[in-house]
Amino acid sequence: MFVDPAARGKGIGQALLQAIEVAAFDEGVRLIRLETGIHNTEALRLYRRFGYVDGGSFGNYRNDPLSVFMEKPLT
DSSP states (O other): OOOOGGGTTSSHHHHHHHHHHHHHHHTTOOEEEEEEETTOHHHHHHHHHTTOEEOOOOTTOOOOTTEEEEEEEOO
16 A cells, blocks of 8 residues: 555545455455565554554565565454
8 A cells, every 4th residue: 555645644544444454354354464565664554553463475475575464363
């Protein structure tokens, strides 16, 4: 997720993340996994604030020193 710098601080990222989680849960998804870059500090802060924790690579991703893999169970 990337929010244009001119639009930051308005809760857009938070609103998008919450909407994604609600939609995923409504579709039966019980675990969300994501990948982001190590330099995306604002995104990492947002994800951690919403309960995402570091996890391992998944799917076709391979471990990469420039990637951060995170996950969050939905309840």
